[in-house]
Amino acid sequence: MSEEVNAAAARDERPVKVEVRHLTKYFDTLHVLDDVSFDIKKGEFVCVVGPTGCGKTTFLNLLTKIYEPSEGTLKIDGELADPKKHNLAFVFQEPSSFPWLTVEENLKFGLKVKKLPADVIEQRVERIIKLLGLEEFRNVYPASLSTSTEQRVIIGRAFAMEPDLLLMDEPYGQMDIKMRFYLEDEVLRLWREIGTTVVFITHNVEEAVYLSEKILILTNKPAKIKEELVNTLPYPRNIASKDFIDLRRHVTEQIKWW
Amino acid sequence: MKKNEGKADKLGRGMGASSYTYAMLSVAGVLSFLLIWQLLLEFKLVSGRYLAKPTELILLLIYKWTNAAPDGATLPVSIWASMQVALSGLALGIVTGVPLGLLMGWFKGIDKFVNPVFEIIRPIPPISWIPLTIVWLGIGLQAKAFIIYFSAFIPCVINSYTGIKLTNKTLINVAKTSGAGNVETFYKVGIPSAMPLAFAGIRVAVGNAWSTLVAAEMLAASAGLGYMISMGRLYARPDIILLGMIVIGLIGALFNGLLSFVENRVIKWR
Missing domain, CATH: 1.20.5 (Single alpha-helices involved in coiled-coils or other helix-helix interfaces)
Known part of the structure; x- marks a missing residue:
C-alpha cells in the first residue's frame, strides 16, 4: 500500500496544517504512546482507529494539550500547539453541552471565550443553526433535547469555532446505527461547507472508511502507527460497494492484534 | 419539545x-x-390546661394582632423582630458562605489555607456561641444575627464547595480546549454547575437560621417569636406558646416556598 500512499500524497497539494513528531507518552511507567509521527494537511479528514484501550483518547488529549507529552512535539502551522493561541475544538465521547445554556448560547460558548466580535459570533452561529436545522431548538435547554439533537449541538458548537483543528473522540460511540449514519453525513456536510481540519477517533472500522480521507491505524499499547492509509474512495461513499468492503476488510485485518 | x-x-x-x-x-x-x-x-x-383548641388559637391570633398582652408585644411586632434578625444573619451567611465555598472548591490553594480553620469551626453548634455573643454584643439585633450567621454560613460553604467539586470534567475540558484560562473556566463553568447544590445549601441555611433564631431568642431577647414562646411558658399559657410555634412554622414554610420560586427562576435549565 505504501506506494499508493506516496502517490496519493504527492497528488494532494494542500499545505501541511498539523505536524506531529516523535510523540511519546508515559503515565509513570505505563507506556501509552510510542514515537508517533504524522502530518495532517489543511482541511483534511483523518480517522484514527485502533484496538480498544490502545491509547486513542490519550492521543487526542495530547493533541489538545490536556496532557503534556513526555517527548515529541505537536506543531500547528509550524508553531507549537497551544489552546490559548490556536483555535482548537473538541467533541468528547460523553455528551458535553452546558446544561445551563440554551442551544444558541451553547453554540456561542467557544466564540465568546475567544472574544470574537459580536457580529462575527452572530453570523457564525446563525450559519450553524441553519446548516443543522436547529431553528426550533434555539432557545431550548439541553435537558429537553433528545440525545442525538444534543450531539448535533455539540458538533455544531465545535464547527462554529472554525477551528484550526477539530478533534472528535468517538462522538457516535453510544448511538444506534440509524443515528450514527445520519450524524456521519452531517459531519461530512459541515466539514465540506466549513473546510475544517478534522481528526476523528473511532473504533468502528466502517465509520472510519466511510468518513476519512486518511486513516491512521494504531497498534496495541504502547501505540505506534501501524499504517497510514490514504482513502481515495469518492464521496458520497457506498458502504456496499466492492472497493469499500475491500478497504474495510484491509483495515480490520490491520487492527487485529490477536 | x-x-x-x-x-x-x-x-x-x-x-x-x-x-x-x-x-x-x-x-x-x-x-x-x-x-x-x-x-x-x-x-x-x-385537658385544656395543656393544649389549646385550634378555634381558640384563631381567636388568639386575631387578638394578638393588635394587643401586646401578655408578653409585651403585638404579633406583627414580634414577627418583624424575628424576621429582621433571621434575614440579616441569613443574608450575611449566604453572601459570605457561597463565594467562600465556591473559591475553596475550585482553587486548591484557598482550600488548603481555609479548610483547617473551617473544619474546626464547623462542628461547633451555633447556639454554643450564645454566651460569648452576649458578652461581646449584648442581646440586641447584632448579637442574634451573629449567632444565626454561623448557622447559615456553614451549610452554604459546604454545599457550594461540594457543588463545584462535582463539576463535570468534560465540561471543564470543553472550556479549556476552547482556550479559557482557569479563572474564566471557574466563572463560566464551575459556578453555574455548582448552583443547584448551592441552592440546596441555602435551603438548609434558611431552615437552620429559623430554628436557631428561636433558640437564640428564648435565651436572650426582649422581643420576637422565640421570646413570645418563652413568655408563654412563664405565664403558663399553652395557647401563647402554640401560637408562637404555629407562626414560626407558617413563616418557615413561606420562606421555603419563596426560595423554591427564586430557585426555579435562577436554575431554569433543569
Whole structure:
C-alpha cells in the first residue's frame, strides 16, 4: 500500500496544517504512546482507529494539550500547539453541552471565550443553526433535547469555532446505527461547507472508511502507527460497494492484534 | 419539545388525577389534622390546661394582632423582630458562605489555607456561641444575627464547595480546549454547575437560621417569636406558646416556598 500512499500524497497539494513528531507518552511507567509521527494537511479528514484501550483518547488529549507529552512535539502551522493561541475544538465521547445554556448560547460558548466580535459570533452561529436545522431548538435547554439533537449541538458548537483543528473522540460511540449514519453525513456536510481540519477517533472500522480521507491505524499499547492509509474512495461513499468492503476488510485485518 | 409533555403521570401512582384534586387533597389533610386536634379537646381526651383548641388559637391570633398582652408585644411586632434578625444573619451567611465555598472548591490553594480553620469551626453548634455573643454584643439585633450567621454560613460553604467539586470534567475540558484560562473556566463553568447544590445549601441555611433564631431568642431577647414562646411558658399559657410555634412554622414554610420560586427562576435549565 505504501506506494499508493506516496502517490496519493504527492497528488494532494494542500499545505501541511498539523505536524506531529516523535510523540511519546508515559503515565509513570505505563507506556501509552510510542514515537508517533504524522502530518495532517489543511482541511483534511483523518480517522484514527485502533484496538480498544490502545491509547486513542490519550492521543487526542495530547493533541489538545490536556496532557503534556513526555517527548515529541505537536506543531500547528509550524508553531507549537497551544489552546490559548490556536483555535482548537473538541467533541468528547460523553455528551458535553452546558446544561445551563440554551442551544444558541451553547453554540456561542467557544466564540465568546475567544472574544470574537459580536457580529462575527452572530453570523457564525446563525450559519450553524441553519446548516443543522436547529431553528426550533434555539432557545431550548439541553435537558429537553433528545440525545442525538444534543450531539448535533455539540458538533455544531465545535464547527462554529472554525477551528484550526477539530478533534472528535468517538462522538457516535453510544448511538444506534440509524443515528450514527445520519450524524456521519452531517459531519461530512459541515466539514465540506466549513473546510475544517478534522481528526476523528473511532473504533468502528466502517465509520472510519466511510468518513476519512486518511486513516491512521494504531497498534496495541504502547501505540505506534501501524499504517497510514490514504482513502481515495469518492464521496458520497457506498458502504456496499466492492472497493469499500475491500478497504474495510484491509483495515480490520490491520487492527487485529490477536 | 419537552420530554414529558403531554404524558400521563410517569409512575402511574396518581391514576392521572388532576392538579385540582391534588390541591384539594392537601387542603383536606390540613383540615383533618385540625379537626382531630379540635375533637380531642372537645371530648376532653386531652385537658385544656395543656393544649389549646385550634378555634381558640384563631381567636388568639386575631387578638394578638393588635394587643401586646401578655408578653409585651403585638404579633406583627414580634414577627418583624424575628424576621429582621433571621434575614440579616441569613443574608450575611449566604453572601459570605457561597463565594467562600465556591473559591475553596475550585482553587486548591484557598482550600488548603481555609479548610483547617473551617473544619474546626464547623462542628461547633451555633447556639454554643450564645454566651460569648452576649458578652461581646449584648442581646440586641447584632448579637442574634451573629449567632444565626454561623448557622447559615456553614451549610452554604459546604454545599457550594461540594457543588463545584462535582463539576463535570468534560465540561471543564470543553472550556479549556476552547482556550479559557482557569479563572474564566471557574466563572463560566464551575459556578453555574455548582448552583443547584448551592441552592440546596441555602435551603438548609434558611431552615437552620429559623430554628436557631428561636433558640437564640428564648435565651436572650426582649422581643420576637422565640421570646413570645418563652413568655408563654412563664405565664403558663399553652395557647401563647402554640401560637408562637404555629407562626414560626407558617413563616418557615413561606420562606421555603419563596426560595423554591427564586430557585426555579435562577436554575431554569433543569
